Amino acid sequence: MFSTIIEQIVNGIVTGSVYAIVAVGMTMIFGVLRAINFAHGEYYMLGTFGAWFAVDYLGLSYEASIIVGVLSTIVVAYVVGRLVMQRMVGAPAEAGVLATLGIALVLQNTVILVFGGGYKFFSGGYIEPLSILGFSLAGQRILILVVCLPVFIGLEFMVTYSRMGKSMRAVSQNVECCEVVGIDVPKVVLHTFILGAALAALSGVLTAPVNVSVYGGMGELITFKTLPIIIMGGLGNVRGTFVAAMILGIAESLVATYVGLQFRDTVGFATLILMLMWRPYGLFSTQARF
Amino acid sequence: MSLADTAQQIRRRDLRLPLVAALLVVALAAPFIGSRYVTHSLIIALIFMLPAHGLNLLVGYTGLLSLAQAAFFGIGAYTAGLLAVHYGTPFYVNAAAAGLLAGACALPLGVPALRLRATSFVMCTLGFVIIGQAIAKNWISVTRGDMGLSAIPKPHFALGPLSFTVSGTTSFYYMALAIGALATLAVWMIVRSPAGRNMIAIRENETLAESLGVPTWRYKLIVFIISAVFAGVGGSLYAHYLTVVSPLTFQMYYSTTMLIIVLGGGAGTISGVVFGSLLFVGLTEALRITPELRMIAYGLCLLVLVFWFKKGFAPVINRFWDLIGGTK
Numbered sequence: 001m002f003s004t005i006i007e008q009i010v011n012g013i014v015t016g017s018v019y020a021i022v023a024v025g026m027t028m029i030f031g032v033l034r035a036i037n038f039a040h041g042e043y044y045m046l047g048t049f050g051a052w053f054a055v056d057y058l059g060l061s062y063e064a065s066i067i068v069g070v071l072s073t074i075v076v077a078y079v080v081g082r083l084v085m086q087r088m089v090g091a092p093a094e095a096g097v098l099a100t101l102g103i104a105l106v107l108q109n110t111v112i113l114v115f116g117g118g119y120k121f122f123s124g125g126y127i128e129p130l131s132i133l134g135f136s137l138a139g140q141r142i143l144i145l146v147v148c149l150p151v152f153i154g155l156e157f158m159v160t161y162s163r164m165g166k167s168m169r170a171v172s173q174n175v176e177c178c179e180v181v182g183i184d185v186p187k188v189v190l191h192t193f194i195l196g197a198a199l200a201a202l203s204g205v206l207t208a209p210v211n212v213s214v215y216g217g218m219g220e221l222i223t224f225k226t227l228p229i230i231i232m233g234g235l236g237n238v239r240g241t242f243v244a245a246m247i248l249g250i251a252e253s254l255v256a257t258y259v260g261l262q263f264r265d266t267v268g269f270a271t272l273i274l275m276l277m278w279r280p281y282g283l284f285s286t287q288a289r290f
Numbered sequence: 291m292s293l294a295d296t297a298q299q300i301r302r303r304d305l306r307l308p309l310v311a312a313l314l315v316v317a318l319a320a321p322f323i324g325s326r327y328v329t330h331s332l333i334i335a336l337i338f339m340l341p342a343h344g345l346n347l348l349v350g351y352t353g354l355l356s357l358a359q360a361a362f363f364g365i366g367a368y369t370a371g372l373l374a375v376h377y378g379t380p381f382y383v384n385a386a387a388a389g390l391l392a393g394a395c396a397l398p399l400g401v402p403a404l405r406l407r408a409t410s411f412v413m414c415t416l417g418f419v420i421i422g423q424a425i426a427k428n429w430i431s432v433t434r435g436d437m438g439l440s441a442i443p444k445p446h447f448a449l450g451p452l453s454f455t456v457s458g459t460t461s462f463y464y465m466a467l468a469i470g471a472l473a474t475l476a477v478w479m480i481v482r483s484p485a486g487r488n489m490i491a492i493r494e495n496e497t498l499a500e501s502l503g504v505p506t507w508r509y510k511l512i513v514f515i516i517s518a519v520f521a522g523v524g525g526s527l528y529a530h531y532l533t534v535v536s537p538l539t540f541q542m543y544y545s546t547t548m549l550i551i552v553l554g555g556g557a558g559t560i561s562g563v564v565f566g567s568l569l570f571v572g573l574t575e576a577l578r579i580t581p582e583l584r585m586i587a588y589g590l591c592l593l594v595l596v597f598w599f600k601k602g603f604a605p606v607i608n609r610f611w612d613l614i615g616g617t618k
Contacts, residue, residue, distance in 0.1 A: 036409050087597055093408035094355045095596045098553070101546060102592030109585040117582075220542070224420060227413050266424040269417040276414050277402050 008253045014141045014210075016249025017148035021203035022222055023229040024155060024241050025196025031172035031236035032192045033088050035096025039080075039104035040200055040226055045219030046073045047201025048122070048208045049111055055124045062124030066205045073201035074194055076107070081190045081197075089185055090175060104223070112216035125209020140209045147206060151199070152242050159238055168192055172236055221265065228272035234282025244283065313564075317467055321460040328576055329463050335572030336466040337527045341544075342551040342563045343477045344520030349549070350557030351481060352513045353493030355408075358399070358415035360544035361422040362392040362518040364535075366525025368426065371439040371535040381445030381456070385469075385526040392522025393515045400514040404507070416542065423540035438536030445530045466527055473520060478560055480516070489513060493558075543585070547571065550588050553595050556604030565604060 026040045051069035054060040060068065080103055088096050126139030159165035167183045178185050200222075208214060229248055233240030248268060256264040275282075321329045341359045348354050366388035373384045403414045426433045433439070445465065446455040456465050480486055491499040492506050500506045529535045547570070555566025570591075574584045595602065 036413065084593060084597075091596075094412075097355060097409060097412050098549070098592050099596045101549075102589040102596070105546065105585045105589030105592070109582040109589070113580075113582040113586070224416075227416075231410075231413070260428075262428050263424070266421060269420045269424075273402075273414055273417045273421075276406055276410050280406070280410055 004257070005254075008257050009250055010137065011141075012250030012253035013246060014137075014144050014249070015253060016246035017144050018203050018207050019225055019229055019249055020242050020245035021148060021151055021206075022200045023226045023233070023245050024152070024238055025199040026226050027230040027233060027236055027238065027241045028168065028192050029085075029196045030230065032168055032189050033085065033096065035088055035091075035093060035100065036227070036230075037193075037196070038097060038100040038223060039107060039219075040100075040196070041219035041221065041223030042104050042107040043073050043077060043197040043200040043219070044204035044222045045111065045216065046076055046107065047204035048214050048218065049115065049216075050201070051124070051205040051208055052120055052122050052214045053115075055122070056120075062126075062209070065124055066202070069205040070198050070201045074198050077194045077197035078190075080107075081193045085193045086186045086189055089189055104220070108216055108219060115216070117216055120214040122208040122212055122214050127209055138210065140206070144206050144210075147202070151202075152238070155238055164188075164191060224265075225268045228268045228275060231272060231275045231280065232283050234284050237282060237284065240282055240284045321463055326459055329459050331572045331575035332568075333459070333463050333466050333531060334575050335567045336463075336470040337524055337531060338547060338551060338571045339470050339563060339567040340473050340524030340527065341517075341521035342548045342555075342567055343473050343560075344517030344524075345548045346552045346557060346560070346563045347477065347480065347489070347513050347520075348517045349552055350559070350562075351486065351489040351493060352510060353496075354404075354510065354514070355412055355549075356415045356514070356517070357412060357542065357545040357549070358403075358418045359517065359521050359548045360540055360542065361399075361415075361418040362396060362521035363525040363528070363544055363548075364419075364422050364426065364537075364540035365392045365395055365518075366522030367529040367535045367539045368433060368439070368525075369522070370526030371442045371529040372432070374442050374445075374530065375439055378443065380447050381465075381526075381530065382447065384445075384530070385523050388526035388529075389519040389522040392525070393519040396515045396518030397511070400511050400518075404510050404514060416545075419540050419542055419545060423537050426537035426540055433537070436537060438534060438538075439529075440534050442529050442533045442535065444533070462531060466531075469523070469527065473523070474560060474564060477563075481560065485509070490558075546588065546592075550591055554591055554602055556602030559602075559604055562602055562604040565607065566602070569603075 022040065022044055025043075026037055029035070029037050029040070047069040049069075050072035051062075051065035054065035054068035055062065058068075084099055084103060088099060091099075126143060128139055130137060130139050130142060157165075159168065167178070167188050170178050170181075170183055171185055171188045175185055178188075204222075211218075225248070229244045230241060232244035232247065233242070248271065251271070252264050252267050255267050317332075320332055324332075341363050344362075345356065345359050348356050369388040369391045370384040373379045373387055374381075379387075399418055403411060403418075406414055427435055429435075444455055444457050445462075456462050481489075488499065488504045488509055491502070491504055492509055496506055525539070528539070550570050551566035552563060553566075554570055555564070556562030570588070574587070579587070599606075
């Protein structure tokens with residue numbers, strides 16, 4: 001009984017890490033653009049498809065497929081960023097919603113059109129269980145945990161100390177002042193967007209061996225999971241997003257075990273609506289930032 | 291900041307009546323001109339026109355971008371389907387019940403949701419669709435879960451001793467056309483009334499509207515409910531036409547389709563919605579475009595609309611029409 005709870009919590013932390021890597025990109029994009037990226041899950045899907053393509057068609061190893069997945073997503077994100085995201089600077093919130101919904105439709109259905117709508121089998125990855133402290137955990141899940149921590153530590157340092165991170169924070173505070181002091185706002189937006197999309201793709205490639213199936217519509221669910229996380233974490237807050245993702249991951253895995261698997265995907269949206277009602281500024285902040 | 295600015299009144303009143311008359315003639319004659327497939331496409335366009343009219347009141351006139359329309363569409367479809375399957379009630383009862391229940395659900399959902407602004411409101415309304423789908427999937431004793439409701443009878447009317455069943459595609463088309471025309475008329479009356487002007491005032495500047503004595507909160511809530519009623523009635527038509535309802539009725543794709551109709555046709559115009567549903571639903575059905583290509587086209591349309599055609603494609607048509615009419 002007790003060990004089941006521990007096991008579910010560990011599973012939840014793994015799921016939470018996956019969500020965290022996706023959501024942190026979305027929250028940073030919100031920070032600089034003031035727009036929710038409804039297409040964010042599609043980059044997760046693109047990363048997975050890139051890796052699947054590399055393993056299945058090109059016969060590459062899983063390690064190489066990670067690079068292929070992330071790089072191909074970066075290329076797509078560059079194009080989308082130049083054509084669409086940069087135009088969203090200073091646009092009304094509704095325009096951002098509609099434009100990113102449009103991108104989501106285009107990306108998702110282009111992939112379905114090219115590769116077909118069926119479920120595909122992802123064969124790479126480390127699926128052999130490893131035994132640690134009496135618990136057996138698939139190697140891939142450990143890899144996810146191992147990747148997630150340095151990613152977040154790196155992001156924390158980047159946001160705090162690097163020039164790019166500082167300009168990101170500046171843009172998220174005041175676009176006009178950034179223009180006055182000579183920060184290239186569209187460039188910051190583009191870089192943040194590509195970074196976010198690349199992280200989503202990385203998360204997708206890392207999860208693919210655990211999820212096993214790959215399909216065109218998989219990104220939508222991830223977008224839906226990301227929304228409550230970024231609200232809980234406080235929009236634009238990197239550290240808060242990490243904690244919020246862990247909370248949602250653990251909550252989902254406990255609900256799946258003790259309430260019913262079919263309710264797992266509802267947890268996120270129930271949380272989202274409750275958060276929006278009572279604490280729209282997130283769990284860790286006392287006042288509205290946006 | 292709004293999706294639809296107050297369009298200046300262009301002087302082409304002289305051409306409006308003949309246009310409506312011509313449209314009516316074409317609409318009435320359509321089943322005899324086109325093939326069965328064209329009639330089918332027109333029925334689908336008419337079914338989607340109803341929730342789109344509701345969404346237009348919300349997006350185009352009151353300035354609230356909502357994705358919840360598919361949730362109310364689904365509620366309507368399930369209500370009509372369940373009533374027809376279990377009780378065999380006549381169509382007008384089902385449609386009325388679908389509209390009323392969707393409206394009744396909109397009240398408790400709208401009260402919290404309308405406190406939110408812009409992006410938060412969008413996310414919250416999207417949540418209604420997802421939760422609606424989860425309920426439809428898991429409340430198996432009522433909705434039969436993923437199996438959905440099937441064999442929903444064709445709509446029939448019963449008034450005293452008279453009874454009539456709408457069985458063929460053509461007769462269903464005329465029924466949908468009648469309902470669509472009534473809905474268009476209803477929207478026209480709402481928009482023309484002082485209430486319509488108050489709605490536009492809220493869209494243009496909510497604070498200013500409030501300061502001039504417009505009860506903005508009550509208006510927003512009532513418009514949200516009215517839009518749900520339209521979606522519910524549309525859902526009942528959908529259930530009776532396709533004779534199948536599944537949890538996939540609650541999907542974001544439908545909300546996006548309705549948004550495309552409204553924004554593509556021109557938010558804040560009634561003719562825009564009519565034109566939009568024919569163009570985006572009727573035409574894509576009639577051309578038998580594969581679903582993926584259609585959705586890619588929808589996505590590209592959204593991008594083009596947001597960045598280049600902020601008032602939809604209707605002004606382009608209007609300019610053409612003015613040219614013909616020689617009014618400008």
